[in-house]
Amino acid sequence: MSHVRNNLAASLAANAGAAASANGHRIFTEHIVGGFGDTTVLKGISLRIAHCSLTAIMGPSGCGKSTFIRCINRLHEEIPRAWVTGKIILDGQDIYGADVDPVAIRRKIGMVFQRPNPFPTFSIYDNVAAGPRLNGLRKRHALDEVVEKSLRHAALWDEVKDRLERPGTGLSGGQQQRLCIARALAVDPEILLLDEPCSALDPIGTERIEELLVQLKKEYTIIMVTHNIQQAGRIADRTVFLLLGEMVEEGSTSDVFTSPKDPRTEAFISGRFG
Ligand SMILES: Nc1ncnc2c1ncn2[C@@H]1O[C@H](COP(=O)(O)OP(=O)(O)OP(=O)(O)O)[C@@H](O)[C@H]1O
Numbered sequence: 001m002s003h004v005r006n007n008l009a010a011s012l013a014a015n016a017g018a019a020a021s022a023n024g025h026r027i028f029t030e031h032i033v034g035g036f037g038d039t040t041v042l043k044g045i046s047l048r049i050a051h052c053s054l055t056a057i058m059g060p061s062g063c064g065k066s067t068f069i070r071c072i073n074r075l076h077e078e079i080p081r082a083w084v085t086g087k088i089i090l091d092g093q094d095i096y097g098a099d100v101d102p103v104a105i106r107r108k109i110g111m112v113f114q115r116p117n118p119f120p121t122f123s124i125y126d127n128v129a130a131g132p133r134l135n136g137l138r139k140r141h142a143l144d145e146v147v148e149k150s151l152r153h154a155a156l157w158d159e160v161k162d163r164l165e166r167p168g169t170g171l172s173g174g175q176q177q178r179l180c181i182a183r184a185l186a187v188d189p190e191i192l193l194l195d196e197p198c199s200a201l202d203p204i205g206t207e208r209i210e211e212l213l214v215q216l217k218k219e220y221t222i223i224m225v226t227h228n229i230q231q232a233g234r235i236a237d238r239t240v241f242l243l244l245g246e247m248v249e250e251g252s253t254s255d256v257f258t259s260p261k262d263p264r265t266e267a268f269i270s271g272r273f274g
């Protein structure tokens with residue numbers, strides 16, 4: 001595993017400056033316990049997420065990574081038999097408060113999934129315009145502006161500006177994933193959640209998304225689930241390691257990778273399990 005370590009060391013050195021600049025906290029999760037029916041999947045996760053930072057969530061398959069991020073934008077509760085307790089404070093407000101509309105929360109906290117999922121019958125333009133239209137934006141000129149801005153933000157504009165009326169599903173996998181990121185950005189979210197956004201992509205598509213996320217974290221608070229340990233080392237400011245629904249370790253990516261506090265983190269990072 002020494003080559004893995006060397007590559008990681010190089011990525012971490014490049015990433016250290018960014019980690020140092022992240023300050024101020026945006027989201028707090030307080031003792032999140034959740035699951036499905038009789039099964040408890042998340043066993044008390046308390047985490048602070050800094051403003052304009054990228055946090056990677058790692059852990060073996062089935063440990064609860066997707067469940068946890070779905071709790072953060074209240075998508076978890078849409079699944080039959082799902083339940084959750086604890087608090088998630090976003091900018092001082094508990095998003096599970098009695099008077100909070102989950103739809104408004106999902107507008108503030110956008111999500112991108114593992115498999116690119118453009119709306120199948122929609123053009124590239126309509127995929128990006130769908131959210132703003134749902135929010136009541138009707139004027140063509142205003143929609144054009146949002147679509148262009150979002151596609152530029154997602155580093156896709158130059159590749160699609162001449163074929164906006166073609167179906168979104170006609171793009172490559174990596175382009176479709178950037179389209180989904182553009183669609184999420186079009187409603188002007190404050191937080192972006194990504195659940196293994198590169199796992200269906202080739203190395204070039206993955207690199208484009210990583211470059212994009214490094215740009216986006218200057219403006220957005222990003223939480224990303226990844227199976228790719230190297231990827232966390234390359235682009236995340238903070239890294240969280242989950243195991244069987246527990247948060248084993250959380251810290252700056254360089255600390256978690258170079259001097260993990262828990263031997264289970266060390267074992268996971270060096271590829272001994274997971
Ligand atoms: N809809 C569901 N109903 C019942 N149990 C579920 C459901 N979705 C997930 N689970 C269970 O919750 C646990 C955590 O699942 P989750 O999808 O959060 O894991 P994960 O860490 O994202 O895994 P992976 O890396 O494979 O995506 C698993 O044991 C899974 O079987």
Ligand SMILES: [Mg+2]
Nearest residue numbers: 065066067195
């Ligand atoms: Mg998952």
